[in-house]
Amino acid sequence: MSIDSLDARLLALLADEPRIGVLECSRRLRVARGTVQARLDKLTERGVVRGFGPEIDPAALGFGVTAFVTLEISQRYGHDPVAAHLAEIPEVLEAYTITGSGDLLCRIVARSNADLQRVIDRVVGYEGIVRASTIIALAEQIPYRTMPLVREAAS
Amino acid sequence: MSIDSLDARLLALLADEPRIGVLECSRRLRVARGTVQARLDKLTERGVVRGFGPEIDPAALGFGVTAFVTLEISQRYGHDPVAAHLAEIPEVLEAYTITGSGDLLCRIVARSNADLQRVIDRVVGYEGIVRASTIIALAEQIPYRTMPLVREAAS
DNA sequence: GGTGAAAGGTCATTAAG
């Protein structure tokens, strides 16, 4: 069901130095290269590893402002058409339906506070959305991480 | 300052098929291999590409419950000791200081709703935290994405 | 374990800002 210590060490190693290959991993972990390959294959097919795509930093692209916006949805509209509307806005990085009276929480980025206003205007410019409440992120105290969780799952 | 169309197409290609190499990218994009390498190096050193680490799916590790928790911080404590406390909890995937009266917003995962209670108890078991308000994510309407933003930045 | 194939580096040339 879950993962073991070798899986966790393998993932930590790849997170640390993503460009090293399977052979190099086997040397660092003192196991056969076939073992590393088998572990990686299993982790991938089980969905633990989604992929090795490039991680983009929105701030480096000029989108230095992050905000969390809670949307109140009109009951007459479902979530899906609203989600479809949000999906068309590039600055909406993710969106979740949350507990409460038909609400959505989404993460939005913008080039500046003024630009954030433009993005929010575009978000709420849809009749299914009744109200939006915006929370601006001032500082990133803990950047997105999963490694501690991997270690936790292995123990 | 920003990126151009070739950068965007390169990032989209790598996001789509992460396992292809530099040479394959150059063939797909009809440019020289050195060009692809130079673009990737520049994107990396400018911080646009943070890395190529494995993307871990917490749900596949058994942490299927996601929650957003807003913490109210006692003014006598700074944010930093609270952030240090949160950093020790593996289930806290990220944390931001947000606008408002000394608050923090963090993303938390747990194995179940019952397990979420345990995690939140651990989070609030710190004297610098006055109050916690929890929002549970019911469904992922838009999974985390950056590609639309990359296209936006390139245009 | 062996083999075909890439990665990564350097170079000279050419083009464009």
Place this chain on the structure above:
DNA sequence: CTTAATGACCTTTCACC
């Protein structure tokens, strides 16, 4: 003049059978 792209060559290293 500076920056970028190109094709060529080379050596090391890896992935796959």
